[in-house]
Amino acid sequence: MYCYQCGKQVEEDVKFCPYCGAQLNSHDQNNGNGYNPINQNYQGSYQKPDDESSFGYALLSFFIPVVGLVLYLVWSKEYPLRAKSCIKGFIANIVFYVLMFCCIMSGIVGIASQYDDEVHWNHNDFNAVVETVSYE
Template sequence: MYCKNCGKEIGENAYCPHCGTAQTQAEQTEPTTNQQQYTAPNQQYAAPVDNGGFGWGLLGCCIPLVGLILFLVWKNEKPKTAKAVGMGALISVICSILFYFFSAVLGLGIGLIGL
């Protein structure tokens, strides 16, 4: 459900916790489409699509800095998508650390055998 005044998502409250506007039963309808829309006085809002797609996770994995930035920007607005891009970035960083660790161990092993 969305507030008729500010457009933020609210629960089954009689008043919006964000702006304090009273809600009526006639205006408390649940949107049915993926691009949910509601109207406020002289304004029209569209709720952001938040599907947490694989492509965002792949982007975060390929470019971890972009993944971190997008996670921080979207963590409140699009939590599912932010989680996907953040997990991609985290997986990339962990894989990089493991790769460098095993490369160092392998290099030391080869160096010790060569002596």
């Protein structure tokens, strides 16, 4: 028999999985498909043995966010830990660009206000001389 939560093989007469601690029910309660009517949860997917968090995928998702989002969507069911790494890199990229935008805008406003204070614009400085020419 296999555990419905982690997918590892366990003995027939145990009530709890020794690997993940999930409660194992008899066939009349579990129906053999991962649906448990006692707690109304479906635990059909399990973690694959080669699934692990990866800093490389997070870094790739940080520098190329579209790739990170696509990888997250593709791997969210089969490789949840890798997918989580990808989405973390994607979110870090978004946060980075928002912070950079805020810093640049505050710098521009600071420079503009400092320039305005130093120049002391006077509207009377821009008087124009208009000369009329007669048509003959």
